[in-house]
Amino acid sequence: MITAITGGSFGDEGKGKITDLLAEKADIVVRFQGGANAGHTIINDLGKFVLHLLPSGVFHKDVVNVIASGVAFNADVFFSELEALEKGGVPTPQIKISTRTQILLPIHKLQDQLEEKRLGKNSFGSTQSGIAPFYSDKYAKKNIQICELYSDALEDKVSRLVADKNALFEAFYGVKDAVDKDELMAYLKDLGVRLKPYLCDLPYYMNDAVKAGKNILFEGQLGSLRDVDNGIYPFVTSSSPLAGFASVSAGIPPYAIKKIVSVVKSYSTCVGAGPFVGELFGEQAEDLRNRGGDNGEYGATTGRPRRMAWFDCVAARYGCMVQGTTDVALTMLDVYSYLDRIPVIVGYDIDGKITDRFPETYLLDRAKPVYEYLDGWKTDISDVKEYDDLPDAAKAYVEFIEKQLGVPVTLVSNGPKRSHIIYRGFSAD
Numbered sequence: 001m002i003t004a005i006t007g008g009s010f011g012d013e014g015k016g017k018i019t020d021l022l023a024e025k026a027d028i029v030v031r032f033q034g035g036a037n038a039g040h041t042i043i044n045d046l047g048k049f050v051l052h053l054l055p056s057g058v059f060h061k062d063v064v065n066v067i068a069s070g071v072a073f074n075a076d077v078f079f080s081e082l083e084a085l086e087k088g089g090v091p092t093p094q095i096k097i098s099t100r101t102q103i104l105l106p107i108h109k110l111q112d113q114l115e116e117k118r119l120g121k122n123s124f125g126s127t128q129s130g131i132a133p134f135y136s137d138k139y140a141k142k143n144i145q146i147c148e149l150y151s152d153a154l155e156d157k158v159s160r161l162v163a164d165k166n167a168l169f170e171a172f173y174g175v176k177d178a179v180d181k182d183e184l185m186a187y188l189k190d191l192g193v194r195l196k197p198y199l200c201d202l203p204y205y206m207n208d209a210v211k212a213g214k215n216i217l218f219e220g221q222l223g224s225l226r227d228v229d230n231g232i233y234p235f236v237t238s239s240s241p242l243a244g245f246a247s248v249s250a251g252i253p254p255y256a257i258k259k260i261v262s263v264v265k266s267y268s269t270c271v272g273a274g275p276f277v278g279e280l281f282g283e284q285a286e287d288l289r290n291r292g293g294d295n296g297e298y299g300a301t302t303g304r305p306r307r308m309a310w311f312d313c314v315a316a317r318y319g320c321m322v323q324g325t326t327d328v329a330l331t332m333l334d335v336y337s338y339l340d341r342i343p344v345i346v347g348y349d350i351d352g353k354i355t356d357r358f359p360e361t362y363l364l365d366r367a368k369p370v371y372e373y374l375d376g377w378k379t380d381i382s383d384v385k386e387y388d389d390l391p392d393a394a395k396a397y398v399e400f401i402e403k404q405l406g407v408p409v410t411l412v413s414n415g416p417k418r419s420h421i422i423y424r425g426f427s428a429d
Contacts, residue, residue, distance in 0.1 A: 001215055001216075001258055001259060002210065002216045002218070002256050002257050002258055002259070003022065003216070003217050003218065003257070003258070003259040003260070003261060004032075004217075004218040004243035004246050004257050004259070004260045004261070005018055005022070005217060005218065005219050005220065005261045005329075006220045006223070006224070006241060006242065006243050006261070006262050006263070006323050006325075007220060007221075007222055007223025007224060007262070007263055007264075008223060008262035008263060008264040008316050008319040008320050008323065008325065008328065009223045009224060009225055009264055009265070009268060009312070009315050009316050009319050010222070010226060010269065010271075010315075011221070011222035011226055011241070011271070012223075012269050012270075012271060012297075012306060013223060013263040013264055013331055014263055014265065014329070014331035014332065014413060015056075015219065015220065015263045016039075016041055016042045016051060017041075017043075017331070017413065017418065018263050018329045018331075018411065019055070019057065019217060019219045020042045020044065020056045020057070020418060021418055022217055022261075023056060023057035023059070023060050023063050023217060024060060025215055026057060026060070026063055026215045026217045027062075027063065027064065027209070027214040027215045027216065028057075028063065028064045028065075028066060028206075028214055028216045028217070029056060029057030029063055029064075029065050029066065029216075029217045029219060030055065030066040030067075030216065030217065030218045030219065030246070030249075030250055031053070031054070031066065031067050031068065031071055031219050032068045032071070032218050032219065032220060032245060032246040032249040032250060033068075033070040033071060033220055033240060033241060033245055033249055034071065034072065034131075034220070034221030034222060034237060034239055034241065035052075035053065035071065035072030035073070035074055035104055035129060035130070035131050035221075036052040036053045036072075036074045036077040036104075036129055037052075037127040037131045037221075037237070039051060039052045042056060042059065043417050043418065044059055044417075044418050046088055046089050046090055047088055049084070049085070049088060049090075051081060052077055052081065053071070053073070053074060053077045053078050053081060054067075054078070054081045054082070054085075054095075056219055057093075057217065057219075058090065058093035058095075059090060059093075061093070062094075063093070063094065064094045064095075064096060065093050065095045065096070066095075066096045066097075066202065066205075066206075066250070067096070067098065067101060068098050068101065068202060068246075068249040068250045069098040069100040069102075069202060069249055069250075069251070070239060070240075070245060070248065070249030071101055071249070072104045072130070072134045072135065072239070073097070073101045073103050073104055073146070074104045074129070074130070075103060075104075075191050075194075075195065082095075095198050096199070096202070096205065097146065097195065097198045097199055097200070098146075098199075098201075098202035099146050099147035099199050099200065099201055100145055100147065100202065101145065101146050102134070102138055102143040102144065102145050103144050103145075103146060103191070104130050104131075104134045105130070105134075105144070105184070106130075106184075106187070107130075107133075107161075107179055108130030108133040108134045108137070109128065109130035110130075110169075110178060110179075111130070111165070111168075111169070112128045112129065112130045112131070112132060112133050113128045114169065114172075114173040114175065115132075115173075116128055118172075118173065127272075131238050131239075132238045135238035136238070142161055144157065144158070144161075144188070146191075146199065147199075149188055149189075149191060149192035149195070150192060154185075154188065155185060158181060158184055158185055158188065159181060162179045162180075162184060165178070165179050166178060166179055202250060202251055203250070203251030203252075206250045206251055206252050207251065207252055210252055210253075218243070218246035218250070218257065220241045220242075220243070220245075220246070221237075221241055222237050222241045223241060224241065224242065224319030224320070224322050224323055225315060225319055226241060227240050227241055227322070228240060230242065232274050232275060232361045233361055235273055235274025235275070235361070242322060242323055243257060243260045243323050259326050259327060260323055260325050260326050260327070261325070261326070261327045261329055261410075261411070262319065262320050262323050262325040262327070262328055262329070262407070263328075263329045264311075264316050264319075264320075264328060264329070264330060264331070264401075264405075265292075265311070265330075265332045266311060266333045266336055266397070266401075267288060267292070267310055267335065268308070268309040268310065268312045268315070268316075268345075269292070269297050269306040269308055270306060270307040270309075271304055271306050271307070274361075275361065275364035275365050275367075276307050276309060277312060277314075277315070277345065277348060277364060277367045277368075277369055278309040278310060278312060278345050278369035279307055279308070279309050280308045280309055280310070285307075285308040287338075288308050288335070289305060289306065289308050291338065292306075292308075292332060292335050309345070310342070310343040310344060310345055310369075311345065311401065312345040312369075313344060313345060313346050313356075313404035313405065314345060314346070314348055314355075314356055314358050315345075316401075316404075316405055317356075317404060317406065318357070318358035320405050320406075320407050325405075325407045327407065327408060327409075327410045327411070327426060328402070328405055328407050328408065328409045328410065328411075329409075329410070329411035329412075329413065330398060330401060330409050330411070330412050330413065332413065333381065333397070333398070333412055333413065333414050334381050334382045334415050334420070336376065336377075336397070337376075337377060337378065337379060337381060338376075338378070340375075340376050341373045341375065341376060342373065342374045342375070342397060343371045343372075343373055344371060344373070344374060344400065344401075344404075345369040345370065345371060346370055346371065346372045346404065347369075347370035348367035348368065348369065349367065349368040349369075349370055350363055350366050350367050350368075351366060354370055372400075374393070374396060374397050374400060375393040376393060377390075377391035377392075377393040377394045377397075379391060381394055382414050382415040382420055384414055385422065386422065387412065387423075387424045390412075390422070398412060398424075408424075409424060410425045410426035410427075411423065411424065411426050
C-alpha cells in the first residue's frame with residue numbers, strides 16, 4: 001500500500017504523530033516537500049522530539065527514511081536533527097536523500113530575513129527560514145542540486161550565483177558584499193563529503209520499491225490551505241503540500257498512491273499572516289491555546305502562539321477535496337473535554353449571502369462564521385481505546401465532522417502520545 005499523509009487545513013494538525021504511528025508497518029517513509037520552516041512533534045517511549053526536516057519514520061529502525069527532490073534541503077538542520085536523535089537515544093536511522101534534491105543555502109535565509117524586514121507591516125509572516133527565496137531560485141534555475149556538488153562545473157555556477165545575489169542585496173536592500181564566494185565553496189565542498197553516504201538516485205529506487213509492493217508512506221508539511229496554487233495565496237508556502245505533489249517529488253506515477261489520509265484537528269489553528277475566518281481572541285483563545293497539544297498551541301519551529309478558532313468545516317472540506325482525501329484522522333479530540341457546548345463553523349456569511357463553499361482569498365476578509373453548536377462531554381477521554389467507549393457526545397461530534405467533510409473519519413487521536421489513538425475502520429492494507 002502506498003499512502004500519503006497530508007494536512008487538511010492550515011497545517012499543525014498532528015501529521016507527525018499519525019506518520020510515526022503508521023510507520024510501524026511501513027517499509028519506506030518519504031518526506032516529499034517543504035523545508036525546515038515547520039515542525040512535527042512526536043512523543044514516544046524515548047521522549048518528545050520535534051522534527052523539522054527528517055521524515056517521521058526515523059524512530060523505527062527497519063524503516064528507510066527518504067528526503068525527496070521536492071524538499072528544500074537545509075543541511076545544517078539535517079545534521080543537527082541527526083545529532084539530537086543520537087543524544088535522545090534513538091538508534092541510527094536508515095536515511096536516503098535524492099541526488100536531485102536542491103540545497104537551501106545560508107544566502108536564502110539572509111534574503112528571507114531582509115525581505116521580511118523590507119515588507120514591514122505587509123510581510124507574509126515568514127519564518128525567515130529561506131523557503132520563499134529557495135523556491136524562487138529553484139524555478140529561476142539558480143539552485144544547486146546535491147549531485148552538482150560533485151560536478152566540475154560547481155565553482156562556475158557558484159560564482160554566477162554569488163554575483164547575482166550580491167548585486168541584488170546591494171541594489172534592493174543596501175547590503176554590500178553580503179556573500180563570500182570562497183566561504184560558500186568551502187561550505188559546499190564540506191557538504192559533498194558529509195552527504196555522500198546518504199545519497200541515492202531516487203526515481204529508480206522508488207519505482208523499484210513500488211514494483212516490489214513495498215509499504216510506502218508519503219509525509220507532507222503544512223496543509224491544503226497553504227498550497228501555493230490552491231491555498232490562500234499569497235499567504236501560502238512556496239511548494240505544494242498536496243498529495244498529488246508526492247508522486248512528482250519521488251518520481252513515481254500518481255496512480256501508485258492508493259490512500260490519502262488528511263489530518264485535521266478538532267479545532268482550527270493557524271500560524272502566520274493571512275485571513276482566518278472565525279479567529280478567537282482574548283481569554284477564549286488563550287484558554288483553548290493553552291489546553292491544546294502537549295505544551296499548548298505554539299509553533300514547533302518558531303514558538304509563536306498559534307491563532308485559534310473553532311473547527312471550520314468549510315475550510316477543512318475544501319482542504320480534503322483538493323487533497324483527494326480517502327481517510328480523515330481527527331486529532332486533539334481530548335482537548336474539548338472542558339466545554340459544555342462546542343461551536344462548529346458550518347458556513348460563511350459573505351456580504352449577507354450564506355455559503356458552505358470555501359471562496360477565493362480576497363473574499364475571506366469579508367467572511368463571517370456561521371455556527372452550529374454541539375453538546376460537550378465534560379470528561380477525560382484520553383484513556384479510551386475503543387470508539388464505542390467514547391461518551392455519546394464525543395461520538396456525535398466525530399460523526400458530525402465526518403458528515404460535514406464527506407470523508408470517513410477512520411482515526412481519532414485522543415491525546416499526545418502514540419498510544420492515544422482510536423481506530424475507527426482504518427485499514428493500512
